[in-house]
Amino acid sequence: MRTSIVLIALLGAHALAGCTSGDAGDPSPDSDRLESPPPGAGVQYRMVSTVAPGQEIERCKLFVAPPEGLYVNRDEVRFSPGSHHVVLYKTAYREIPAETREGVAVDATEVHDCNSGATAAWEITGVIAGSQSYEGNSFLGELPEGVALRVEPGTVLVMNTHYLNATAAPLEADARVNLYTIPPEQVEQEAGMLFHYNPFIRVPAQGESSARMRCPIAEDISLVRVQSHMHRRGVGFVAHHVRAGGGMEEIYANEAWEQVPVKVFDAPLEVKAGEALDFRCDYENTEPRDVAQGLTTRDEMCMLIGPYFPRRPGVDNCSDEHGVPAETWIGSGAATCADTLACTAAVASNADFFGCVVDSCPGVAEQLAGVLRCQISAGYGACDDACAEGAEAPESPDACAACMADACAAESSACAAAACD
Incomplete structure (x- = not known):
């Protein structure tokens, strides 16, 4: 159970120099070249690498934002076909580290492999820009006049690409992200980027499944555009605006997992405090094995x-004011909350852990999420010391479990009493 809690905490935390990074040459003559913004109008970040035949790889490169910072009003992304995504993240660093979070020494100013994902290798704090479509549909797009996403002065950025070369020849991959800026005095409101990730996915062999999540909105926001992200078993996606009274209004639907369409609202969609965003992914798995959440195809x-x-820090990754995940994960099965917790305690793999939650009934989602949130946060901080790596003394090997049982007693009781109907 301890291993599962650590993994969920990792997933819940997620799922970001100068004028240009384009000094590596251009080995991709057939790509749709994206020129750098004019001087004073923005910056370009670029990655160039070779992907071997049959290789699937995630790669990263780190940059330092200009000393004056950036106020980004628009992005533009182009990359060679074969990539599942290109993302520009921001980090907690103010200088480029010499090793990854995993302790691997690396010259991060150069393109390097990060096949566990950018969020595993580096201390990611948010998303700036990116795209899942080499034809140009990007995450940020164009924001309204006077609205800009802020990149603090000197922030270290991570550019991340995910390529699968299904051909018999080497693929010369060229990815470019343009950030178009406005002067600070023109900024009236700061933008944020919601990047809501549901890790509770398990699709049975030769079967179908769904993954659904709801994020409460604590303060008023206005959505500019939305899009989905799934892998190749994704056959449907739908997102709803949940009104304060519980009514659900569909705001986006899509059946594609690549070349993903973007919904741009004619006028920004107002989501009021006390409302929520709810989204569901539907999957069909034709393989003879179960498929769970993860980074690769x-x-x-x-x-x-x-x-x-305006930006609300908790909205970006769906967390509360203390950084604790605020999501409600909604199962599509028939298991009660108590049965689901018993299931999670008995499984031997993370994939099966995810499956326990997927198999829970929708009626106990709030109570189940309450227990999971308590576990993810180590009893909302009460068990940080007891559950720290290596903290358990030999004479009390169950110190973490005992602390968590006490700290999460109220949530566990509510779960035990919850019924599916």
Whole structure:
């Protein structure tokens, strides 16, 4: 159980120099070249690498934002076909580290492999820009006049690409992200980027499944555009605006997992405090093995992405004011909350852990999420010391479990009493 809690905490935390990074040459003559913004109008970040035949790889490169910072009003992304995504993240760093979070020494100013994902390798704090479509549909797009996403002065950025070369020849991959800026005095509201990720995915062999998540909105926001993110077993995606009274209004639907369409609202969609965003991914698995959430194309994902304003830090990754996940994960099965917790305690793999939650009934979603949130946050901080790596003394090997049982007693009782109907 301890291993599962650590993994969920990792997933819940997620799922970002100068004028240009384009000094590596251009080995991709057939790509749709994207020129850098004019001087004073923005910056370009670029990655160039070779992907071997049959290779699937995630790669990263780190940059430092200009000393004056950036106020980004628009992005533009182009990359060679064969990539599942290109993302520009921001980090907690103010200088480029010499090793990854995993302790691997690397010259991060150069393109390097990060096949566990950018969020595993680097201390990611948010998303700036990116795209799942080499034809140009990007995450940020164009924000309303006077609205900009802020990149703090000197922030270290991570550019991340995910390529699968299904051909018999080397693929010369060229990815470019343009950030178009406005002067600070023109900024009236700061934008944020919601990057909502549901890790509770398991699709049975030769079967079908769904993954659904709801994020409460604590303060008023306006959504500019939205899009989905799934892998190749994704056959349907739908997102709803949940009104304060519980009514659900469909705001986006899509059946594609690549070349993903973007919904741009004619006028920004107002989501009021006390309302929510709810999204669901539907999957069909033709393989003779179960598929769970993960980073590669052998795995699955379920995400809702889009820029909004004004920025509310908790909205970006769906967390509360303390950084604790605020999501409600809604199962599609028939298991009670108590049965689901018993299931999670008995499983031996993370994929099966995810499956326990997927198999829970929708009626106990709030109570189940309450227990999971308590576990993810180590009893809302009460068990940080007891559950720290290596903290358990030999004479009390169950110190973490005992602390968590006490700290999460109220949530566990509510779960035990919850019924599916």
